[in-house]
């Protein structure tokens with residue numbers, strides 16, 4: 214049985230007061246769901262949030278990392294640093310990183326390798342743009358994005374990773390994929406991996422992301438191949454995030 218997971222990607226939101234209020238609200242309302250709950254604050258608030266969630270079951274994730282461990286890489290944050298301050302997870306290859314910061318499949322694979330080497334669990338994002346969906350090449354795009362990490366690190370590496378299917382057209386737009394649309398891509402992903410290793414495919418958690426909210430979470434997460442959510446906008450309100458966790462667990 215795959216444990217469900219709900220991760221809140223705070224993106225570049227919040228200052229000290231807001232972050233304080235959000236994490237306290239989440240902690241106060243979190244009452245031991247069977248789903249795994251993860252928060253992903255901006256880098257500078259990671260130590261603060263780590264201290265706030267210490268002793269609770271809530272887990273910590275970064276939103277990005279460098280593919281190098283140490284050295285002259287101005288402005289970058291390394292895997293050993295994230296481990297040092299208590300991260301268990303790291304979001305990688307988010308579509309905003311791919312689209313706005315030039316992260317190619319090759320860069321994504323390099324970061325994926327660095328995360329695994331540092332015992333961080335990648336939440337590795339894949340997904341097609343609207344144009345790609347309209348051209349009917351969704352599966353080819355997803356396959357290419359998965360091949361980038363499987364070719365480099367092997368299918369066995371997915372035993373220590375989580376995938377997040379996030380159709381780019383659904384991120385921050387209020388346009389959620391329908392449960393059928395999402396399930397169809399999730400099934401494609403699991404079948405593709407099953408072609409390489411049935412056991413890995415069966416245990417791999419595949420999250421859905423893209424305008425998931427308290428109103429649509431339960432139906433999405435009820436799909437057989439959807440194992441939880443990567444939540445952007447709705448993770449910035451404690452009550453909404455908690456409602457999604459409860460819908461999952």
Ligand code: PGA
Pocket residue numbers: 222379383384385386387422423424425443444445446447
């Ligand atoms: P959204 O973002 O929930 O605001 O659409 C999801 C994400 O980008 O991870």
